[in-house]
Amino acid sequence: MELRSGFPLLLQQYQALLRKNFLLSWRNKRATVLHLFSSLFFIFLIFCIQKAIESRYSSSTALNDVPNPELQPNPSIPPCEDKYFIKLPCYDFVYSGGSSPKVRSIVSAIMAKNPGRSIPASKVLSFGTPAEVDKWLFNNPMTCPGALHFTERNGTVISYGIQTNSTGVARRGQYEDPTFKFQIPLQIAAEREIARSLIGDPNFSWVVNFMEFAHPPVNNFSAVNTVGPTFFLAIAMFGFVLQISSLITEKELKLRQAMTMMGLFDTAYWLSWLTWEGIITLIASIFTVLFGMMFQFDFFSKNNFAVVFLVFFLFQLNMVGFAFMLSAFISKSSSSTTVGFSIFIVGFLTQLVTQFGFPYSKTFSKSLQVIWSLFPPNLLAKALSFLSDATSTPGDPGISWSSRKECAPNDPDCVITINGIYLWLVGTFFLWFFLAIYFDNIIPNAAGVRKSAFYFLRPGYWTGKGGSKVEEGGICSCLGSLPVLEPITPDDEDVLEEENTVKQQLSDGIVDPNVAVQIRGLAKTYPGVWKFTLGCCCKCKKTSPYHAVRGLWVNFAKDQLFCLLGPNGAGKTTSISCLTGITPVTGGDALIYGNSVRDSVGMANIRKIIGVCPQFDILWEVLSGQEHLHLFATIKGLPPSSIQSLAEKSLEEVKLTQSAKTRAGSYSGGMKRRLSVAIALIGDPKLVILDEPTTGMDPITRRHVWDIIEGAKKGRAILLTTHSMEEADILSDRIGIMAKGRLRCIGTSIRLKSKFGAGFVANVSFADRKGRQTPSLNGVPNTSAGYEEIKQFFKSRLDILPKEEHKSFLTYIIPHDREKLLTKFFDELEERKGELGISDVQLSLTTLEEVFLNIAKQAELESAAADGTMVSLTLMASGETLEIPVGARFVGIPGTETAENPSGVMVEVYWEQDDSGTLCISGHSDEMPVPPNVHPLPSLRTLSLRSASQRSRLGQRGPVYGIVYEPGQVTAYN
Numbered sequence: 001m002e003l004r005s006g007f008p009l010l011l012q013q014y015q016a017l018l019r020k021n022f023l024l025s026w027r028n029k030r031a032t033v034l035h036l037f038s039s040l041f042f043i044f045l046i047f048c049i050q051k052a053i054e055s056r057y058s059s060s061t062a063l064n065d066v067p068n069p070e071l072q073p074n075p076s077i078p079p080c081e082d083k084y085f086i087k088l089p090c091y092d093f094v095y096s097g098g099s100s101p102k103v104r105s106i107v108s109a110i111m112a113k114n115p116g117r118s119i120p121a122s123k124v125l126s127f128g129t130p131a132e133v134d135k136w137l138f139n140n141p142m143t144c145p146g147a148l149h150f151t152e153r154n155g156t157v158i159s160y161g162i163q164t165n166s167t168g169v170a171r172r173g174q175y176e177d178p179t180f181k182f183q184i185p186l187q188i189a190a191e192r193e194i195a196r197s198l199i200g201d202p203n204f205s206w207v208v209n210f211m212e213f214a215h216p217p218v219n220n221f222s223a224v225n226t227v228g229p230t231f232f233l234a235i236a237m238f239g240f241v242l243q244i245s246s247l248i249t250e251k252e253l254k255l256r257q258a259m260t261m262m263g264l265f266d267t268a269y270w271l272s273w274l275t276w277e278g279i280i281t282l283i284a285s286i287f288t289v290l291f292g293m294m295f296q297f298d299f300f301s302k303n304n305f306a307v308v309f310l311v312f313f314l315f316q317l318n319m320v321g322f323a324f325m326l327s328a329f330i331s332k333s334s335s336s337t338t339v340g341f342s343i344f345i346v347g348f349l350t351q352l353v354t355q356f357g358f359p360y361s362k363t364f365s366k367s368l369q370v371i372w373s374l375f376p377p378n379l380l381a382k383a384l385s386f387l388s389d390a391t392s393t394p395g396d397p398g399i400s401w402s403s404r405k406e407c408a409p410n411d412p413d414c415v416i417t418i419n420g421i422y423l424w425l426v427g428t429f430f431l432w433f434f435l436a437i438y439f440d441n442i443i444p445n446a447a448g449v450r451k452s453a454f455y456f457l458r459p460g461y462w463t464g465k466g467g468s469k470v471e472e473g474g475i476c477s478c479l480g481s482l483p484v485l486e487p488i489t490p491d492d493e494d495v496l497e498e499e500n501t502v503k504q505q506l507s508d509g510i511v512d513p514n515v516a517v518q519i520r521g522l523a524k525t526y527p528g529v530w531k532f533t534l535g536c537c538c539k540c541k542k543t544s545p546y547h548a549v550r551g552l553w554v555n556f557a558k559d560q561l562f563c564l565l566g567p568n569g570a571g572k573t574t575s576i577s578c579l580t581g582i583t584p585v586t587g588g589d590a591l592i593y594g595n596s597v598r599d600s601v602g603m604a605n606i607r608k609i610i611g612v613c614p615q616f617d618i619l620w621e622v623l624s625g626q627e628h629l630h631l632f633a634t635i636k637g638l639p640p641s642s643i644q645s646l647a648e649k650s651l652e653e654v655k656l657t658q659s660a661k662t663r664a665g666s667y668s669g670g671m672k673r674r675l676s677v678a679i680a681l682i683g684d685p686k687l688v689i690l691d692e693p694t695t696g697m698d699p700i701t702r703r704h705v706w707d708i709i710e711g712a713k714k715g716r717a718i719l720l721t722t723h724s725m726e727e728a729d730i731l732s733d734r735i736g737i738m739a740k741g742r743l744r745c746i747g748t749s750i751r752l753k754s755k756f757g758a759g760f761v762a763n764v765s766f767a768d769r770k771g772r773q774t775p776s777l778n779g780v781p782n783t784s785a786g787y788e789e790i791k792q793f794f795k796s797r798l799d800i801l802p803k804e805e806h807k808s809f810l811t812y813i814i815p816h817d818r819e820k821l822l823t824k825f826f827d828e829l830e831e832r833k834g835e836l837g838i839s840d841v842q843l844s845l846t847t848l849e850e851v852f853l854n855i856a857k858q859a860e861l862e863s864a865a866a867d868g869t870m871v872s873l874t875l876m877a878s879g880e881t882l883e884i885p886v887g888a889r890f891v892g893i894p895g896t897e898t899a900e901n902p903s904g905v906m907v908e909v910y911w912e913q914d915d916s917g918t919l920c921i922s923g924h925s926d927e928m929p930v931p932p933n934v935h936p937l938p939s940l941r942t943l944s945l946r947s948a949s950q951r952s953r954l955g956q957r958g959p960v961y962g963i964v965y966e967p968g969q970v971t972a973y974n
């Protein structure tokens, strides 16, 4: 089938990803609705705040239209209890100058002739000097609204001063103006009675009326301006957090890596997210303006719709770009809320500072304004303040589309306009977007891989020939050169032969048409990483580089399945990651249908012809099986017309037709694996890589998937890794077992079993060991023979003991070196079957599992010997403890040399692997003399040549080291 490539493929991928993004938003309805409609909630809150503030100041005329202000005639000094906040007992006023009789008579007149009510004497206090009044006021706060200070200068001049508590206060929606309520009545009364006293006419008419200005409402408070920046930032934060979390989830779950492996263009990925977020932001911004108009805010209705809409749209789009950029630095989706919250808090503070006028005035430098404008919430705060100021009073017309470039009326500095803010928002959006792509490339991805910091300067990056070269380690790490991997000649002759074949073909330049994949000395060394530990002091330590794959030489033939086995950590997944381009190789190369994994063009070609089922299911929880297949088929470049039928066929093959439309999140583990297998096989790939494809499947489904894999062999090569020996046995044409990064054996299943197995397995069924009757072959019941006789028979003829014993059967492993005795042995066994009470004997080759365990153990022993790790061996006979290297087989006991045994005695140590594959001691043999002419291994520690008891007598401390002998020498002697 012809796959699409180039621009048509880019377009096809873009459309498929856009659909995927739509489906993700559609299925995640709660988050999407929150994103789109959160503005309604916040605008409603702003509306409530506006109404609350308006009602608070309702008693003030400032917010009202006052065309004909009322006359307030001859105001009276109110009782001090009328003050909103006062401490009882209180005084209507206090005065100084009380030593003068004239003053005292003036004050008496003020009290007696107060309009409307006379003031009782208990409500007025008299002091000698203003200082005394101040002292009293200081010591008795909140007990008096005003004070008068009289000075009798001469017989015709009496001057006075006035002090009032001038703080305006509000209570329960009522506003108290102390000037009008307390100060002016006191002032009028003092002047009136001074005048009357000086004139000498106590009834002289003195009437003063007063009146406030006629004025339109002065709407100084705008909730949009005050709380708007914070609330609109909060609205944008919903989209921001959702965006970061979507991007990081795809990174964290390796979904993006899986798409890249299938040949996804980065351009399609970024453009699809940008388009989708652009659409969502556009709708959310339109809703914001419409909701604002719905609540009849002048801010929204008087300013031009497009002007207001652009502020919200460009700001939210800018935040999307900001989210793109930040997502490159975050690896866990659970951190997205924390990041969002942090940005919100910082934004809230910087907006507050912006509202106070910083730094958009001529007093601040241009560079400060530029730096400040890089943080999008600051630009929003400034724009909102412009728009809100433009509609602060009912007469303000707002900002029209044509006036967006003009300076705001009350902004004399005019360092920025609304239009300037648009340009800043657009400019910084592109800055964030390009930085997002740049950081995405240079910050290590999920596989720890990144491009160099100056990757865009390589011409190959732009021409598509070599610019994808990747590196490992953090951007700040100086990797230096990785340690050189010493070439190791394989111990196994088959592995050596395979290696030589590949090397020969390489040197001769032969391209074998039957070879699909040629792995040429593939090596992978993970660089060490810096680790910080916090303790009493901070420590920074670099781990040593790790050789995960140490030179693989192997051919995978077409139409065949090659099974790669190996214990955990053997390097199987790393090898696959090298073949699929997830991680760069550090040595050697691999050719997949002639394309090198080291070459970026080659890798691009490889992505078109491979299908991968990764070790862990890489699926979107909310997408169905069918949607997954559609998406991956589209990314691969299959023609759209064929995708529907191919997806249906694939689903049928993996028995998922019934669940085709069910979301993958509700699939069982086995169903997910089957879907992953179907994804790997879609698009007729020439190389299929299956990393543990049947994990978690029930036996019936597993067999079914085996049939699919078996059927898929034709026309392609398959590389399978599995921990199921049965699966490997059934499916593989060839098997390679890896351990510690090296290929340890290679061949067909039979070849490996006969070569590495312990021999044959004989299962002998008989009458149970209590001697219950079991019919012998000739039908005569036999109760005399049984268990012990059979054991004796095997011991005497083959010198073997049963590996497993059961009440009705025994299992023997017959080693290879007894094979020559077998013909005679089975002839005799056949003859004596009845006599021994044997009902049946089954003979088979040892299992692949045993081969696997042997190889793994051998590799573990080699590695332990190389590392020199020590463990304690407790001797059964003496209870003494010896320190011995892990894997040591024959261990001499220090201090046991006697005349009879001049070299001392030794034990054979038995090793087994625990659940994690680590070697541990399972027991040891009886003590036996060390054979003559057998020498201790020089490289191992034999420092302590005295026994523990001798050392204790001599008062020596520290461990006792066993003496390790070369196993070859010991077994040769035996």
Ligand SMILES: Nc1ncnc2c1ncn2[C@@H]1O[C@H](COP(=O)(O)OP(=O)(O)OP(=O)(O)O)[C@@H](O)[C@H]1O
Residues within 6 Å of the ligand: 447, 448, 526, 546, 548, 566, 567, 568, 569, 570, 571, 572, 573, 574, 575, 615
């Ligand atoms: N990114 C990495 N950095 C450092 N070491 C790594 C990295 N990835 C894998 N390794 C190490 O490389 C070794 C091989 O790992 P790999 O995953 O290839 O093993 P495997 O054979 O696939 O094991 P399994 O059967 O458990 O999947 C392991 O010891 C592992 O810890």
